[in-house]
Amino acid sequence: MRELAGRLALRPTKQRGQNFVTDANTVRRIVAVSGVGPDDVVLEVGPGLGSLTLGLLDVVERVVAVEIDPLLADALPATVASRRPDRAAALTVITGDAMRIEDLPRPWPTAVVANLPYNVSVPVLLHLLATFDSWQHGLVMVQAEVADRLAASPGSKIYGIPSVKMAWYAETTRVGTVPPSVFWPVPNVESGLVAIRRRPIPETTASREQVFRVIDAAFAQRRKMLRSALSGLVGSSAAASAVLQAAGVDPQARGEVLEVTDFARIAEQIFS
Missing domain, CATH: 3.40.50.150 (Vaccinia Virus protein VP39)
Structure with missing residues (x-):
């Protein structure tokens, strides 16, 4: 060599x-x-x-x-x-x-x-x-x-x-x-x-780009709860809490505990 x-x-x-x-x-x-x-x-x-x-x-x-x-x-x-x-x-x-x-x-x-x-x-x-x-x-x-x-x-x-x-x-x-x-x-x-x-990608109505936007936002500031981390995507912390609850995710959770399928459900709620 x-x-x-x-x-x-x-x-x-x-x-x-x-x-x-x-x-x-x-x-x-x-x-x-x-x-x-x-x-x-x-x-x-x-x-x-x-x-x-x-x-x-x-x-x-x-x-x-x-x-x-x-x-x-x-x-x-x-x-x-x-x-x-x-x-x-x-x-x-x-x-x-x-x-x-x-x-x-x-x-x-x-x-x-x-x-x-x-x-x-x-x-x-x-x-x-x-x-x-x-x-x-x-x-x-x-x-x-x-x-x-x-x-x-x-x-x-x-x-x-x-x-x-x-x-x-x-x-x-x-x-x-x-x-x-x-x-x-x-x-x-x-x-x-x-x-x-x-493996097959998650079954979701959201696009890959939409799901990845949610992932990027969730980890932009790791210490933040999801309701705060995603507020920029939906306009406010209260709106983010509503989206997360509709997706079956605890608004006080952090991104590091979510599966990719959880992010897909959140994206569905935000972008549908």
Whole structure:
């Protein structure tokens, strides 16, 4: 990996969250825990120098890699061709920002497996869930603190906006920790592995955008009771109390104790 980086004159940047996995056993572990197999088309975001890409190509039908850095995107096909020439045709590389990708080549992905950049991991993941509904399962590696938040349950101190919005789309489970020592450059935090399994979105007459507006308002000031936190959406604390009671939610509760289905019922009352 370092030899390849040297040939490319690559200088990893914090701006793009470039920390590359250099340990082969970690790559094998990520691929194994992800549960992908020979029938999967995997969407990988931020393949970097290609260590995880090569590991995925060992077991899946095809990998579609989205890389924002043109230098790395241009180098990846050659890396795969030199290391696994028999699998080179199974790789598609898209140069671009994963947050702006709206279409992908067929066949569409059935899974997402990625080492997501720390600074944009949550918005990227939510964008992929919202935009490409063909993928049903996956595994992402993110900063350990973010992994905990993504998988947090109602009532937890770390349960918040990422937790609830993920629950709109999928069941998430914290399935492992990855030490800083397996990366280059070495980050100053641990990473966490989060397994994702998509499930049907809640049955509701409210739109996703409406439900997410309620979630954002509920957690804008965590210490506030919901009747106060939602007053800006409905005009007053008294109006918010009426909405919450109609939705079957205690007006004195806080957002951190609500399920995603509770937020959906509140949105129905506000926006119907």
